[in-house]
Amino acid sequence: MRRSVLVILLLTVVFVSAVVLRLAVGPAGVSWPTGETWNLRADRVLSGFIVGASLALAGVFLQCLLRNPLASPDLIGPASGAGFAVTLSTFLAHTAGIGLSAAAVATVNSGAALAGAFAAIALVYLLSQSRGHLEPVRLVLVGVIVSIMFSAGTMFLMYLMPDRGLSLSRWTIGALSDDAPRQALLAGVALVPFAAVAGTFAAPMLDASSLGDDEATSLGVPIRPLRICLFLASGVLTALAVVLAGPIGFVGLISPHLVRFAAGPGHRIVVPGSVLAGASIILLSDSAIRAIDLGSGRMPIGIITAMVGGAVFIALANQSRFGANN
Numbered sequence: 001m002r003r004s005v006l007v008i009l010l011l012t013v014v015f016v017s018a019v020v021l022r023l024a025v026g027p028a029g030v031s032w033p034t035g036e037t038w039n040l041r042a043d044r045v046l047s048g049f050i051v052g053a054s055l056a057l058a059g060v061f062l063q064c065l066l067r068n069p070l071a072s073p074d075l076i077g078p079a080s081g082a083g084f085a086v087t088l089s090t091f092l093a094h095t096a097g098i099g100l101s102a103a104a105v106a107t108v109n110s111g112a113a114l115a116g117a118f119a120a121i122a123l124v125y126l127l128s129q130s131r132g133h134l135e136p137v138r139l140v141l142v143g144v145i146v147s148i149m150f151s152a153g154t155m156f157l158m159y160l161m162p163d164r165g166l167s168l169s170r171w172t173i174g175a176l177s178d179d180a181p182r183q184a185l186l187a188g189v190a191l192v193p194f195a196a197v198a199g200t201f202a203a204p205m206l207d208a209s210s211l212g213d214d215e216a217t218s219l220g221v222p223i224r225p226l227r228i229c230l231f232l233a234s235g236v237l238t239a240l241a242v243v244l245a246g247p248i249g250f251v252g253l254i255s256p257h258l259v260r261f262a263a264g265p266g267h268r269i270v271v272p273g274s275v276l277a278g279a280s281i282i283l284l285s286d287s288a289i290r291a292i293d294l295g296s297g298r299m300p301i302g303i304i305t306a307m308v309g310g311a312v313f314i315a316l317a318n319q320s321r322f323g324a325n326n
Contacts, residue, residue: 007263011276018283019045025287040178047180048282050188051245052255054237056278057195059252060271061237064206065230066125068139072253076143077120078238079247080150083172084157085116086242091157094164106181106243113239120146121235174248174302176286184243191240195233196275202226203267210265248302250309251278257313281305 023041024030033041055073062071062078073079089112093100100108124146128139158168199206205226208216213223241248259273285304292299 004263004266004269007259008269008273008276011259011273011280015276015280015283018280018287019049022048022283022287022290025290043180043185044176044178044286045283046185046189047176047244048286049279050185050192051176051241051248052251052279052282053192053196053275054188054241054278055248055252055282056255056274057192057199057271058234058237058241059278060199060206060256060267060274061230061234062121062252063256064209064267065227065234066128066134066139067210067212068134069257070140070253071143072250073117073234073238073241074247074249074251075147075253076139077124077146077150078117078235079242079249079252080147080154081116081118081120081123082113082239082242083116083247084150084154085112085119087154087157087168087172088112090164090168091161094161102181103183106183109181110184110187110239110243113242114235116150117235117238117242118231120150121231125231170300171246173300174246174305175300176245176282180244184240188240188244191236192275195237196272199233199271200268202229203271206267206271207265245282246300246302248282249306250313251281251305254309254312255281281308 022045023038024032026033026037026041058078059072062073062076063069065071066076070076086109089108093108124139124143125134127142127146128134130138154172158164158172161168205216205221208219208221209223209226211219216223238252255274255278256270258277259270263269263273282301282305285301285308288304289299289301
C-alpha cells in the first residue's frame with residue numbers, strides 16, 4: 001500500500017511539472033504566458049490532459065474487456081476506426097461541396113469518431129472469439145488486421161483529397177491543435193473525471209474480471225453489464241481523443257503498463273495512475289515539440305509518443321523477462 005501511495009505521489013509531481021512546463025514553453029523559448037497567450041496555452045494543456053487521460057483510460061478498460069495486456073486503442077483498431085470514420089465524413093463533405101461551420105464540423109466528427117471506434121471494437125471482439133471464448137493470440141492478430149484495414153482506408157481517402165492531404169496526414173499521425181473544438185473540450189472535462197472515478201470505484205470488479213468469467217461470477221461480479229460498460233467507455237474515450245488530436249499511438253498501451261510495473265496490477269491504483277501517466281506523456285511530448293524549431297510547422301506529437309512509447313515498452317518487456325528468468 002505504501003508503495004502504491006508513493007507511485008501516485010510521484011506521478012502527481014510529474015503531472016504538475018508537465019503542466020507547468022507546457023505552460024512555460026513556447027515557440028520563442030521559455031516564458032510565463034500572459035493575456036491571450038495564457039488562454040491559448042491553457043486550452044492546449046486542457047486538451048493534452050483530456051487526450052492523454054482518455055487514451056490511458058481506454059487502454060485500461062480495453063485490457064480488462066479483452067483480457068489482453070496488448071489491447072489498446074491504437075493497436076487493436078478503435079483509434080484507426082475512429083480516424084477512418086472522421087476522414088470519411090470529411091471526404092463526403094468535401095466531395096459534396098458542403099460547407100459546415102466549425103461547430104457543425106466538430107459535431108459531425110465526434111459522431112463519426114464514436115461510430116468508428118464502436119465498430120472497430122465490436123468487430124475485433126466478435127472475430128476474436130472461438131467457441132464462445134476470447135483467444136488472446138487471435139485477438140491481437142485480428143486487432144492488428146482491423147487496424148491496418150482502417151488505416152489503409154484512411155490513406156486511400158487522403159489520396160482522393162490531395163488539397164487536404166497535408167493537414168490530414170498531420171492529423172492522422174496525431175497532433176494537438178491550438179483551436180480544439182470547444183464542445184469536445186467541455187465533453188472531456190465531464191467524461192474523463194467521471195470515467196476515472198467510476199473506474200477507481202469499480203476496481204474490485206475489474207480485478208476479479210481478469211480471473212475469468214467463472215471466477216468473477218462466483219465472486220458476484222455482473223460480467224455482462226461490466227463488459228457493456230467497458231465497451232461503451234473505451235469507445236467514447238477513444239473517440240474523444242481522436243476528435244481532439246487524431247489517432248495518437250502508444251499512450252493507451254504504455255500508460256497502464258508503467259503503473260502496473262511500478263505499483264502492481266491492482267486497478268485501484270492502475271486507473272488513477274494511468275490518467276496521470278497518460279496526461280504527463282502527452283504534455284511532455286507537446287513541450288518537446290514546442291521546444292523544437294522546425295521552420296514553418298511543428299512535428300506531429302504522435303511521432304514523439306511512438307518513439308518514446310516504443311522504447312519504454314521494449315525496456316519494460318526486457319525488464320519483465322529478466323525478472324521472470326530470475
